[in-house]
Amino acid sequence: MYIKHVVLKNWRNFRNAEGELSQVSYVLGANAAGKSNFLDIFRFLRDIAKPEGGGLQKAVNDRGGVSKIRCLHARHDPEIRIEVVFVEKLEDENPSWRYIIGFKPEGRGKHRNIISCEEVWKQDKKIVARPNIQDKKDSLLLTETYLEQTRANNEFRNIAEFFQNITYLHLVPQLLKYGEKIGGNRIEDDPFGQGFLERIAKTQERTRISRLSKIEVALSQAVPQFKELRFVKDEMGHPHLEAKYEHHRPNAGWQREDSFSDGTLRLLGILWSLQDSNGLLLLEEPELSLNQAVIQQIPLLIERVLRSNRKNKRQILITTHSKDLLSNNGIDADSVLVLKSEKEGTSINEVSNNDRVALDAGLSIADVILPQTKPKNIEQLGFWK
Numbered sequence: 364m365y366i367k368h369v370v371l372k373n374w375r376n377f378r379n380a381e382g383e384l385s386q387v388s389y390v391l392g393a394n395a396a397g398k399s400n401f402l403d404i405f406r407f408l409r410d411i412a413k414p415e416g417g418g419l420q421k422a423v424n425d426r427g428g429v430s431k432i433r434c435l436h437a438r439h440d441p442e443i444r445i446e447v448v449f450v451e452k453l454e455d456e457n458p459s460w461r462y463i464i465g466f467k468p469e470g471r472g473k474h475r476n477i478i479s480c481e482e483v484w485k486q487d488k489k490i491v492a493r494p495n496i497q498d499k500k501d502s503l504l505l506t507e508t509y510l511e512q513t514r515a516n517n518e519f520r521n522i523a524e525f526f527q528n529i530t531y532l533h534l535v536p537q538l539l540k541y542g543e544k545i546g547g548n549r550i551e552d553d554p555f556g557q558g559f560l561e562r563i564a565k566t567q568e569r570t571r572i573s574r575l576s577k578i579e580v581a582l583s584q585a586v587p588q589f590k591e592l593r594f595v596k597d598e599m600g601h602p603h604l605e606a607k608y609e610h611h612r613p614n615a616g617w618q619r620e621d622s623f624s625d626g627t628l629r630l631l632g633i634l635w636s637l638q639d640s641n642g643l644l645l646l647e648e649p650e651l652s653l654n655q656a657v658i659q660q661i662p663l664l665i666e667r668v669l670r671s672n673r674k675n676k677r678q679i680l681i682t683t684h685s686k687d688l689l690s691n692n693g694i695d696a697d698s699v700l701v702l703k704s705e706k707e708g709t710s711i712n713e714v715s716n717n718d719r720v721a722l723d724a725g726l727s728i729a730d731v732i733l734p735q736t737k738p739k740n741i742e743q744l745g746f747w748k
């Protein structure tokens with residue numbers, strides 16, 4: 364199952380917007396255009412659906428409440444609404460499923476978020492339509508989605524599972540290296556740092572060994588002197604990754620992840636996530652800390668992983684600013700979404716027909732589309748003092 368289409372109302376900087384997704388989608392836009400906010404739609408749906416500690420109220424409150432989520436451009440209509448359309452195969456015209464969630468604050472001094480609309484469509488049949496009779500009798504029911512309730516979602520469990528399987532990767536090397544020292548809250552479902560090592564630790568041993576051995580090959584190609592990679596647990600039971608480098612003394616021993624370079628850690632994160640499970644993968648700026656030559660290979664790497672595993676139905680959404688990444692001529696025009704900040708909120712744009720002509724003539728997304736994300740008076744920044 365894939366997400367083919369998303370329709371948004373009042374979600375952060377998207378007042379009214381919609382976009383088409385492909386198997387791999389590249390989300391481009393200037394700083395603050397809304398790329399991370401776009402990815403957050405899917406993290407939000409995951410947070411509602413997740414079996415432990417999920418639910419609409421928590422997902423909204425974890426984001427600072429409705430006032431933070433609701434589009435500042437919203438006027439009379441206070442409802443926030445997300446619609447997601449699924450297809451079984453990407454080439455399918457007709458949706459197999461459709462999930463719609465709309466909510467707004469209850470008002471009158473209460474801080475609950477009330478569902479204004481929850482709909483599930485199986486092909487063209489509406490199998491959930493809320494508010495329903497029970498909701499009208501007991502309005503408290505409208506504080507919980509059917510999506511988050513195992514009992515209520517049995518007819519569309521596959522949608523709940525799809526959302527639960529969504530992975531977000533935005534590895535912050537400092538958090539991973541100094542996670543234990545920094546302490547504090549860890550966001551388990553979003554591997555920024557230590558959560559990433561735990562994800563590796565939770566993976567079945569055989570799978571872990573096989574994935575890490577593939578990563579070892581890739582790292583030895585991308586990171587000079589890199590030789591071996593292994594997973595260990597320390598005396599406290601905490602998971603670690605260790606590496607050996609060729610230029611070290613023969614018995615210099617293994618180095619822990621806190622001595623890995625930032626780029627090594629980020630590449631490791633990307634390579635692990637690409638092999639991990641089948642769900643929608645959200646990759647935030649994979650280019651960070653990586654060498655230009657490595658970045659250029661990322662689109663190819665993704666293609667190879669997707670093609671190498673027939674069972675791997677992974678869908679990937681990538682935010683990027685990288686010219687190197689987008690200079691790869693293999694990127695399909697249909698897989699590019701360009702976010703543009705406008706007066707009434709951000710719009711989601713596909714590649715225009717004119718631009719397609721330029722791409723067909725051999726130019727790359729970096730040549731044709733990336734310059735469109737440049738802020739208007741950016742040259743002035745150089746005269747800043």
Ligand SMILES: Nc1ncnc2c1ncn2[C@@H]1O[C@H](COP(=O)(O)OP(=O)(O)OP(=O)(O)O)[C@@H](O)[C@H]1O
Pocket residue numbers: 374375376377392393394395396397398399400401430431432433434435436
């Ligand atoms: N509720 C809201 N209504 C309108 N705009 C909002 C809302 N919440 C956040 N924003 C705006 O969204 C912008 C940030 O968007 P986001 O973080 O998605 O940008 P981005 O494209 O990921 O940028 P970068 O490339 O810098 O990471 C900010 O300018 C912020 O003001």
Ligand SMILES: [Mg+2]
Pocket residue numbers: 398399400682
């Ligand atoms: Mg961002």
